[in-house]
Amino acid sequence: MKRYYIEFSYDGSNFKGYQIQPGLRTIQEELQKTLKKINNNKITLVHASGRTDKKVHAYKQTAHFDLDIKITTDKLKRALNSYLPNDIYVYNVKEVPLDFHARYNVKSKKYIYKINLGEYCPTDRNYVYQCCHKLNIKAMRLAITYFEGTHDFRAFVTENKEKSNCVRTIYKASIKKSKMKENQYEICFIGTGFLKYQVRNMVGMLIKIGEGKSKPRDIVDILENPDCLAVIHKAPAEGLYLADVCYDVIM
């Protein structure tokens, strides 16, 4: 038995999220169906770095799985891509030690949220949130810095509020103007890990601040009072990309 690590990208538009759910099209299911064909019809579990929600995309998602067959990484990459549907693509395959774990060994993750403040763009509608009105980017840039550091993000988790540990560290949070498209911005978070809906809720809070409905300092208040009942609307899924997953070991 050998353990393999893969890096892959996907278009989340036509998936009900990463994780297997009976009767629904998921990324994990497509990967496992494909690996079953490669691995002598044996059910092969895929362990990703984490889940992504319905319609969320990935530029770099990572996973590991074990195979019984003998195959070179080059051939495995080709085999995976020849069976996978055209909205998933595996661009890197490596053999790793049997104690490597794609989720437990994660050191940091990066998420990018794309938002268009200009006129509606049909070709981007599944890939950039079409906000289509002006936001106070200056206020949002001040606000986003308050997310940096180690905080209890309980208030930014829509579900599972009973979750025991919502403390996470955000190393860097920033808002960049798109190099290519006018009126388009990329909101970027790098951290130890993110809770369910956390990024979309943080972006939702930033949009509220950009619209003048909240103040940048409100983020400080919410993070200091994680059990407060702040009204936060999560930003739509289509603007969100899992952009990087880093490990202690050099992959």
Place this chain on the structure above:
Amino acid sequence: MKRYYIEFSYDGSNFKGYQIQPGLRTIQEELQKTLKKINNNKITLVHASGRTDKKVHAYKQTAHFDLDIKITTDKLKRALNSYLPNDIYVYNVKEVPLDFHARYNVKSKKYIYKINLGEYCPTDRNYVYQCCHKLNIKAMRLAITYFEGTHDFRAFVTENKEKSNCVRTIYKASIKKSKMKENQYEICFIGTGFLKYQVRNMVGMLIKIGEGKSKPRDIVDILENPDCLAVIHKAPAEGLYLADVCYDVIM
């Protein structure tokens, strides 16, 4: 009766092209269905600057139509976008003289063809041609200059070879590296007008040159012998965008 000019964009992925065809989903049909609702249930013909093929996108397509009802351009824009599906968006509406014609008055058009020479990208699969191998861009940049000027483009038209007049003028043709994505290029043509499949055939020829299967000077030979039977494969539709339509009058 008043005549209106519109500028609109669309995602061609789920359309069978611009022009109405019975039983198929087309952009013209969606526009006319919408205008019928606005124009007191009266059939309203839409005259675009020209057709685009199945799966071809538009950043800027233009059209005109006549309405009997009284409506401000602001209200008409809102009404159009509220009825149109989310893969078409009208971003400009103007009232124009009754002798304006969106096709006959065209002065020039611009097409952009997007091509990815790097690894396959799932989120771009419907918006950028996934060529996924290296091309000799230097040779292609020399080759593309031979398209500039006034030529008989008969050899670059897949169908309707009997067409009487295939003489067109290309003002400018260039290849730009994408500002945002590594290994992505934009092939750009500005000209008086383009024949059916002409841009995709010119791009197909450029790719052949980039692969070393033809030489840049072959374009000169083909243009000088328009009835030659050169083997040209048209590039896939998904990379193509109608990017601009210009008129004599300032619109």
